[in-house]
Amino acid sequence: MLGGSLDRRAAVACLLHDRKDLLVVTGLGSPAYDVMAAGDHANNYYLWAAMGSAAMVGLGLANAQPEKSVLVVTGDGELMMGLGGLATIAVQKPKNLTIAVIDNGHFGETGMQASHAGLGVEISAVAASLGFSWTGVITDMAGIEALRGRLDDRSGVRLATLKVKAENAPRVLPPRDGVHIKNRFRAALGFQPV
């Protein structure tokens, strides 16, 4: 099945290197573990459920914080469950939002069944046809570094598929207390609990 040869942990760590005030939303499962493995951060919001929602949480955040760069890190299966959301994002065109799809072509969390991406759906091509300003297929670390360089530009909404190996790295679990993660994230932006 498709996917690629990138090491997902190395790719995500590279993407988040020297992240400054980047705001990060993760989809549930392995992408959350990848982001956690790169270092827990108050500017991370980890989803543990609501599959298909990561990109739309990113859109709401990007629209509410237009001065900040927002990065969604999610899996190809998670993204596909909310595919309509890509159309919603495309018509909103938030200039501060980048979606990085960790594409291993499989449902890694549930036994490595082939996913739609693995069976031939190229998510970045879908995003391009929907009207995303920039889309890319990334197959090597130079491509990851180039994507990192785009996170702070304001040329338009971006999506890249990161073609990674279909293997489960050791789980590095983010905090699971949803209220804690929410309040920690908001506090880092200066918002107090109710």
Added chain:
Amino acid sequence: MNAIDRVAGAGTDWQTAVFSVLKRHDVKHIVYVPDAGHATAIRLANADNSMKAVVLTTEEEGIAYLAGAWLGGERGALLMQSSGVGNCINTLGLIACARFPLLTAITMRGDWAEFNAWQNPMGQATEAALKLMGVMTWRADHAGDVEPLLHGAATMAFNGDSACAVLLGQRLIGEKQWVK
């Protein structure tokens, strides 16, 4: 007011009230799947430069969007039809687990004088489905109830990190005309 008056389009005042209450509660994001009952609020939101009006392909996108907006420090509301509640069920788990505020106004189908019986199963299950997922509900069947109930729901959503839904009944909205 009798049913004929409602059919003729009376009751647009309550539609304006929906928008006014949201404005008064500092709602900055109105996310929606269109419904005729929400047409006024959607039009006013799209015309308001201090608001983001976001059209969704499906209602659960709105749950996720509003969570993101709240993470970024801003308030929003979801406008949808009762059939959309069914699409939101799993995503409402996010609201419950992280105690995000949720404010939604829901126009009812399958509720009263429904011509299309295919709307009935979800319409009849709407309020129970919301309650099953931890959403508090209020019903408005008369125009005068809309403003106070939505104000109350907004107060409890944003001051208490609570999930709050106001159901706008079909008797309020008026009977849909299928034959011209």
